[in-house]
Amino acid sequence: MSALIDHLGILSNAPGISGNEIAVRRAIRPMIEQHVGGLHVDVMGNLIAHKAGDGTSPLRVLVTAHMDEVGLMVVGYTGDGELRVATVGGIPDRLLPGLTVLVGEESLPGVIGLTAIHRAGKGDLEKAPGVDQLAVDIGANSKDEAKRLAPVGTPVVFSTRFETMGTCCAGKAFDDRAGCVALIALLSGQPFPFEITGAFTVQEEVGLRGARVAAYSVDPDVAIVLEGTLADDLPKVEPDVSPTTTLGLGPAVTVKDSSYTTPPRLLRHFVEVAEAEGIPYQLKQPGVGGTDAGSIHQARAGIPTITVAVPCRYIHSPISLVRDSDLAALVRLVDIAARRITADVIRPL
Numbered sequence: 001m002s003a004l005i006d007h008l009g010i011l012s013n014a015p016g017i018s019g020n021e022i023a024v025r026r027a028i029r030p031m032i033e034q035h036v037g038g039l040h041v042d043v044m045g046n047l048i049a050h051k052a053g054d055g056t057s058p059l060r061v062l063v064t065a066h067m068d069e070v071g072l073m074v075v076g077y078t079g080d081g082e083l084r085v086a087t088v089g090g091i092p093d094r095l096l097p098g099l100t101v102l103v104g105e106e107s108l109p110g111v112i113g114l115t116a117i118h119r120a121g122k123g124d125l126e127k128a129p130g131v132d133q134l135a136v137d138i139g140a141n142s143k144d145e146a147k148r149l150a151p152v153g154t155p156v157v158f159s160t161r162f163e164t165m166g167t168c169c170a171g172k173a174f175d176d177r178a179g180c181v182a183l184i185a186l187l188s189g190q191p192f193p194f195e196i197t198g199a200f201t202v203q204e205e206v207g208l209r210g211a212r213v214a215a216y217s218v219d220p221d222v223a224i225v226l227e228g229t230l231a232d233d234l235p236k237v238e239p240d241v242s243p244t245t246t247l248g249l250g251p252a253v254t255v256k257d258s259s260y261t262t263p264p265r266l267l268r269h270f271v272e273v274a275e276a277e278g279i280p281y282q283l284k285q286p287g288v289g290g291t292d293a294g295s296i297h298q299a300r301a302g303i304p305t306i307t308v309a310v311p312c313r314y315i316h317s318p319i320s321l322v323r324d325s326d327l328a329a330l331v332r333l334v335d336i337a338a339r340r341i342t343a344d345v346i347r348p349l
């Protein structure tokens, strides 16, 4: 198994809803510490790694990937000792009933209960319950026991375990653990012409928060955001609507999403490198989604920023699929394109 896939399996299985990224940070640290000069955790919880350059360029480049995943949080209890939960980040309520989950630091197993079909009324079968009508059963005997085992604020993640599935990897949290493993690979390679700072950020899914702080403190000349993005090639939205991205067509380069627009020169640079090197790539359909680029490009006096992403099918659900070849091509594209960034590439036209 390649290091990329090996790392993806470890990080996919780690729990880390927004604001509780500790297990992910702990898993990443040993994967990079021998490859970087300095490593620290900032006040927000971002893991920041500095890798010295070979001294040929004075530019300072920031590369980010967010550690947090969408999930649930305990917000209360039923009288029978079940956990009331709220979503953290964007998860459709309709996919929650019947799922198994892991609760808190001890990874207590739980199930999101649903009325048995034998007792369900007609209305129950036609309409998905909202998250406020659902509860997580952890086998507690009483409300007091549930409170002791899972105090308010306890994070809850999907119980999905990483596996390979045909030509794909299947698991939870590829948004953005796929970006994290790509950043680990970049930091593990040969020095770049310039100092490169890798920021594994927190709280992207709840408002691009960690990246805002990281961009301010690092104060780079240019930033590259590595993401896992929506592949809606399946199920098809409508026959004539172009998918946002398609699994297997290579990394998706963002022209524009709802959070920012890539500066034209920086965009052209990445596209030209992909074409010159024969690296497959696709342009992400403009408009959909937002990334840490949304806060980074407006940090300080403005930072030219580009997002490159691994297509993830069934994103923001308990299980997504990524294609190994897309992940490998993303690392290759970003590695080569980053090495060739010059002051001209980031100067406005």
Ligand SMILES: [Zn+2]
Pocket (backbone or CB within 6 Å): 066, 175, 176, 204, 227, 228, 291
């Ligand atoms: Zn993401």
